[in-house]
Amino acid sequence: MSDPSDLVFVALGGAGEIGMNMYLYGHGQGAKRRWIMVDCGVGFGDMETSPGIELVMADPSFIAEQSDKLVGIFATHAHEDHIGGLGRLWPQLKAPIHARPFTGLHIRRKLEEAGVDPRCLNIVDVGETIEAGPFKVRFQPVTHSIPEAASLVIDTPSGRIVHTGDFKVDDDPQIGAPFDLEAFRAIGSKGVQAMVCDSTNVFLPGHGGSEAEVIRPLTDLIRSAKGAVAATTFASNVARLKSIATAANDAGRAIVLVGRAMERMVSAAVETGLLRDFPKVISDYEAKDVPAEHVLYLVTGSQGEGRAALARIASGSHPTVRLGEGDMVIFSSKTIPGNEPGVVKLWNQLSERGVHVVDESSPELTGRIHVSGHARKEDLRALYESLKPRIAVPMHGEHRHLVEHSAFAASLQVPAIPAPNGTVVAIGGDRPVIVDQVPTGRLYLDGDTMIGAMDGVVRSRLKMARQGHVVAALVVDEGGELLADPEIRVIGGPSQSERWPMPLEAMIYEAVDEAVEGLPKRRRADKDIEEVASRAVRAVCARRWGKRPVVTVIVTRLEDE
Template sequence: MTVPAADELLFLPLGGAGEIGMNLNLYGHAGKWLMVDLGIAFGDDSTPGIEVVMPDPAFIEERRDDLVGIVLTHAHEDHLGAVPDLWPRLRAPVYASPFAASVLRRKLAEAGLTDAVPITEIALGARFTVAPFELEMITMTHSIPEPNALAIRTKFGTVFHTGDWKIDPEPLLGEVTDEATLKRIGEEGALAMVCDSTNVFVEGEAGSEAMVRANLEKLVKPRKCRVAVTCFASNLARVESIAKAAVAAGRHPVLAGRAVQRMVEAAQECGYLLDFPECVAEREAGYLPRDKVLYICTGSQGEPRAAMAKIASGEHRDVVLESGDTAIFSSRVIPGNERSVGRLQNELLARGIEVITDRDVEIHVSGHPARDELVRVYQWVRPKIAVPVHGEIRHMMEHAALARGCQVPETVLAPNGVLVRLAPGPATIVDHVHAGRLARDGDIVAPVQGEALRERRKLLWNGSASATLVIDDQGQPLAPPRVSLHGIADTEGEIVQAAMAALDEMLADLSAAERHDNSRIEEAARQAVRRVVRAHLGKKPLTDVHVVRI
């Protein structure tokens, strides 16, 4: 399906449905497409050397003349982080709240795209048109300033796209969820609700940031040595809570990490955190007594280049933690990051640093709705169709069951690449499209399943081997074969010797015609080396063969 018809409304997720992170949602109507969010996720052990992964926009890139706009719900990386990398492929106008626009402009400047991307700032609660769609920003509560849901209106009715949200009566930063507008949408008659599924397995409610602030103050005050607290840099209410806990304990707060420094700057530019405690610069904090400093650090998810990882390894230029100091993780572990966070915490513990997490003290609340909050919003909005997103398949399936329990007439399970017709008629899956993954690899963006990254994964698990054969024009050897192994244990040289013997045998077994064919020699040599390594170690190394004919 290339062009959305005038008499239909389509929904297509290309990221963030069937996974947590890298959100990219498309709505199609009257020949045009609207994109909601364009985010990233972070690499893991399955993507060696890759820090950032993002959705492949190939489907909409082929139709970019029909892409009328990119609307960003809020400033989290998994909702706007891919704009600098992917906007040149799309070249559509961007719409965002003032804070999200401020964060995005900083990212675009780093990418060399200053003033290249047309950004329209949309005031909180405002209505605006991106024809043929009529849109309304709806204030929600989340773990970042200015989180927005969207009311997307067409002649078929209103789609309520939640973005990330929770219900917090004391958010500390920003406004409470706009309950009145949500109820109004329900009274007008909502066609569909496309909703966050992250915490659908969590009973009750997410909890309030005010409770976390009080607990952090109690936790920091009795400490006698240095304290470092890590959290999501974008959780500015939490950053402020940590800074205020430092001041209450007679300590000077220090912002450690570029991401948290940029976020505070963006917030203050937009009128938030104007009474933020005065901070000491990283390079000067080392002169403070150990009981007079508190570091607010990036790296709560074990990111190797973030401040907390550098501190734990002793590689940070300005910040040191020693035995007797305390590291506090005021965050939850994002699914998939368990190993990296575990490594980081073990490294800190091995240096004699006390580690405190949300398992020990209530120092984190989620920015996503638990079950009671989901039920409440379904009761307010009363959609005809529930479309769970922002979760793994198990989250989405449980969310669909919850929606049915809330008497929602229709539910649709639409993982990435599933094209859904929301109207007219019952919600129907009408097609499946490509929904791949791209990786930022150094300064380029490449397919996750492309040849280069496939070879890197093979190297990670199996190592590599190279062989050089020097032969004459008749294919007869002029010197013994040379074999090198990389990432393959061969302390006695036994595998190399066996591979060299196998290459001699391979050449002797080739026919005269085959010995004149370099490609045939290369393939036979590759197979011979791989057989030897597999026989010794059970591995299939990535193998290169060089034939030198003299």
């Protein structure tokens, strides 16, 4: 009889947060344990927690340090929070990547952009079984808000695991096959040891809703518009893009794709044969010659992203698209928690231009214009009843989601446990058991450079953003005497106040000059000058400004020839 700890699960990202998904399954003991990774995603930086950061991803160091034991990487679908880190992180992992065609096309692009040879990518057909060490893995199609999403059926010597990936139960998804509960019943009939399951919408009752539900309300809304219409949604929701484009075409409107992500997603869906009847598209330059009432723009930026097409349209800085009085913008999406400030700013900018903004709460709607891609409680119940897992581990959720999902599983007589990032859970027994903890963390893409959470870059940037920055440049002779007046620059701080006797830089100058001149001659090494000047800067700023800025003192010592 196998030891329950022969089979383990650990999240390096995606458990205790939504995004940056990176999950590991291990089989065996000690040095003989082999691993597979499921997904390798990213999150996005924001001004509040990571100013200037492009991407955030889970730190794979735990598995990268034993990459010779990583026998495969499996991608469930093409959302950025599931595949966005593969290009940057694959050189640390060096394991074969397996994905369905649509997902694989996006992974290939990411690998090529990062300079990684895409021959590490294996495209998998539905029904094909991949053998990777002690694991046998196959992709089971599910419905989600992107084409070709899949659960993973993972067979091991210690039992079968079902990793659900992101899913909902949709009988009419518009693109791809309906959700097949019968297939999951067949999977469950062979016995499922553990289900590791999506928790995103565990707090919401009922079913997630079908993509088919949004077609008629969107059609009615577009037909009612008098001027130009711009519709925004997640670019990866190809079924929604098709529904909006078809409704616009039926209303006699030309369709324009605005934003690189829109163009790439539609192109990928056409290239992989998922989109066969998408209406004709014209360029944004061609659209300038079409009357506004005959145009619909499909635009990126539903989450208020500052560099997306809709943000530039709202600010008036887009090179070709202009919206104004009498035009309409449709948000066929839900605002992700945390993105509300950016979205509200966008709405206000559009409103100031006279644009009518419509979202799922607008009173003129004849029905839903957005449905989520994630399972609600009744969808979860249907999957539990189909698979009948012995145990469960919630994933893809904040800590509160994991706790709620564990309680929900328990109500169905399935033992479950919240296992946030870094928690090693033995899943081979009658109940999940925490057996270890491994280090986890964050990596940041800053421009084109990867930095670690412990490098101090983000922490310093946050401090400068909140407290400002003061630079004092001092030139001294060989004996440490000032050869010129100190140069002071205050960055991100007020220059003067009516309560101050002089500008802030002048007050700092006087304090630094006095502090350095007052140093004993025996204490005029560079480090002594830096220390006393820093103290003087901080004292003035605390007393006059009420802040403790980041202080940089630069000492240049000129030696006699």
